[in-house]
Amino acid sequence: MVIAWNAFVVKFKLSPSDRVQQFKTRRDKFFRSTIRGAMTNVHEMSMAGKVRCAVEMKDECPFCYKGIPSMQANQPNLSRDLELAKIRLTELIESSKDKQALRIQAVLAGNEELRSQLDLIEQQTSKRIGRQLNYLKVSPGTAAASRALVVDASKTILGIGTMSVNAMTCGALSLRSLTITQVVWFFAETRGTKRAQNYTKNRKQMDAVKRAKRNTEWIVERVGAEARAQDLRAVKKLHGLNTVSGVVETVEKFEETAASAFKSVSHLLRQLNAARDLVNRNSAEALTFGLISRQMMLISVLSILPGHLWGSAIVFTPEEFTLEKIKTKLYAIVGKKSKEEIKDLTDMASVNHMDTKAQTRARQQMRCSRRYARMLQLCGDLKTWWLN
Structure with missing residues (x-):
């Protein structure tokens, strides 16, 4: 058993002193993986059941070390x-x-x-x-x-x-x-071990062939996709977005982005900046300059927002009217509010009437005071007439 166990744990590269501890933790795997382990397990089950050794052969068991002082010195x-x-x-x-x-x-x-x-x-x-x-x-x-x-x-x-x-x-x-x-x-x-080894070997070969086939298909598909993308870029470059109609189309996309419902002002600025870069790239080859500047983009953003919110905070000078400063000021004014929330801040109805219940009660009080004054006046007149 010791020889079989040493052969079993040699792959763990353990010292002889550590193998005793490993035997306690890996004994179940040892019993299942080797014939010597299976026979040892049968012997231990027999001893635990307090019956005669189940692997007993004639008068002695190869695992019963009766009268033997050292188990390692007399290994069957x-x-x-x-x-x-x-x-x-x-x-x-x-x-x-x-x-x-x-x-x-x-x-x-x-x-x-x-x-x-x-x-x-x-x-x-x-x-x-x-x-x-x-x-x-x-x-x-x-x-x-x-x-x-x-x-x-x-x-x-x-x-x-x-x-x-x-x-x-x-x-x-x-x-x-x-x-x-x-x-x-x-x-x-x-x-069973030889059959399993042959099966594992054949299975590994089949898996390797399948992997190679999948890799080849993936490479062919990737190369084809890259070739199609290059052709599409070439067509767009010659007959696409760098023409007048293409530039007009990208400008329309920029305007649609500016008029869309945005989640926050910073989100709107990011989308407009990307659309502006697309317009300028497509127009730079033919016109040698960008159609939409950053200042024009900021004017488009300010035209969407209510003027009474930002009018006192924005300074229209080259030093102050930059993307970073305008973005910081707008964030301080409106925060992370969406377009609908900003619109709700400006939709305020004027109050030109009073509550109906309050108005009726006031009238009743006024009428009572007038009647009381009239009664006092009549009483005074009656008293004067009576005395005279």
Whole structure:
């Protein structure tokens, strides 16, 4: 096990002192990836279940180090395990032949005693196998697959050329014993590894071909797109936007941008600056100067905004009337308001009437005061008449 573990962790480039700690963290992967790890796992499961060792071969287990002071000094090798597995497999095949001979003899002679004796032996074997399966949770697999595995293992290990159907059936039952399972696992894993390596190699070649094909298609498409873009630029340069009609079209786009609904003044200035650069580039080749200056662009922006908002802040001089300064002043005045929000600031209706309820109440108070004054006047006149 130590040899297998050292071979397993050699790719991690660890010192011998660090491998003990790595074994605790990577033991599950070690159990799954190597046959030695699988056999070690079976041995530990048997010891945890407090039963006889499941990989026990005859009187001893290659993983039970009883009476051995140093595990590293007395390591069992794989050849010893295979030799013991050969002996066990041979005994099982011979016992299966003996059982079949007893059954045939019992059937022919009609001997009930022999038949009952054979049934008792089979029951004891089934109980022993069942106990191992219960503790170790090993799935036996289908009968057909078990027969094929036993035939393959017997031909490879023991050199047996032919096996009877009854012997294969008994071998399928004995495959549940983990001693034979070790042997079958070893050769099945070897075949599976080679098959997986070939599949991986072919898959990598196919992936490389697909990647090369995709890269070629991408390069062809990219080159074609660049060629089409160059042709389009050449056509536009000769018969496009640098003509009078092209310049008029770009100026119309500039005006549409100025009249559009903007999110903020800074956003409007960025869009107008890009449209102005396009107009000036297309007109510079023919006219040798730009049609729209920065000052003209700023005038277009100020014409959109209400004059009473910026009239007292803007100074129309060469030093003050620049893009950076005008942008800073407009941002201080309107902030990040959109066109609709700025328009709402100017849409103010004049108030030329009073509230109806307040007007009615005032009239009532006025009428009451007039009636009271009239009554006082009448009372005074009546008093004067009475005294006279």
